[in-house]
Amino acid sequence: MHIRLAALIIVIVTLFLSFNSPSKSGPDYTLLAEACLGNKGGMSHVVAACTTLMAGEEVSLEGQSRLLRARGWAYYCGKQYDKAILDYTDVVALRPNDSNALLNRAMAYDAMDNSRSSEKDYSKALLLDPNNAYALF
Numbered sequence: 001m002h003i004r005l006a007a008l009i010i011v012i013v014t015l016f017l018s019f020n021s022p023s024k025s026g027p028d029y030t031l032l033a034e035a036c037l038g039n040k041g042g043m044s045h046v047v048a049a050c051t052t053l054m055a056g057e058e059v060s061l062e063g064q065s066r067l068l069r070a071r072g073w074a075y076y077c078g079k080q081y082d083k084a085i086l087d088y089t090d091v092v093a094l095r096p097n098d099s100n101a102l103l104n105r106a107m108a109y110d111a112m113d114n115s116r117s118s119e120k121d122y123s124k125a126l127l128l129d130p131n132n133a134y135a136l137f
Contacts, residue, residue, distance in 0.1 A: 029053065036070050043078035047071055065094045069101055076108055084108040099128040103135050 035041050035049035050071035054064060072087030088105035091098055106121035125135040 029056075036067060039070065039074065039077075043074045043080075046074035047078075050074070061094055065091045065098065065101070068094075069098075069104070072101075072104060072108075076104065076111075079111070081108040081111045085112075097128055099125045099132060099135070102128070103132065106135075 032049040032053050035046055036053055039046055041049070050067045053059070054067045054071075059067070068087045068091045072084045072091070075081070075084035075087060085105055085108045088101045088108065091101035092105065095101065102121045102125040106118040106125065109115075109118035109121060122135050125132060129135065
């Protein structure tokens with residue numbers, strides 16, 4: 001009788017621990033950060049990783065702007081220029097003096113043949129960073 005009771009307790013404890021196991025925890029944020037910020041994987045993989053990281057509860061403004069920039073670049077490389085522009089616009093809203101975001105948004109506008117908007121962004125990027133060779137070009 002004591003052996004059956006001990007076996008039953010072991011089974012119950014094992015079941016309880018299996019529901020609380022680390023394998024059932026959330027996403028691996030290290031792998032997501034490598035995919036997003038390292039631009040590893042295809043466009044959809046990078047976009048998904050960046051989006052998941054942005055949904056985190058404690059993302060700083062600097063972190064959010066880095067994630068948006070990385071996702072915007074993935075969209076740009078995937079020729080989804082309208083989505084890239086939206087992400088870069090969000091970066092500029094968070095950090096108005098981010099010359100790289102302005103430059104990347106200008107390149108996306110250029111790709112969409114919107115020369116008026118691209119010229120405005122190139123000019124502002126040059127004002128913020130006069131030595132930026134890409135903006136000068």
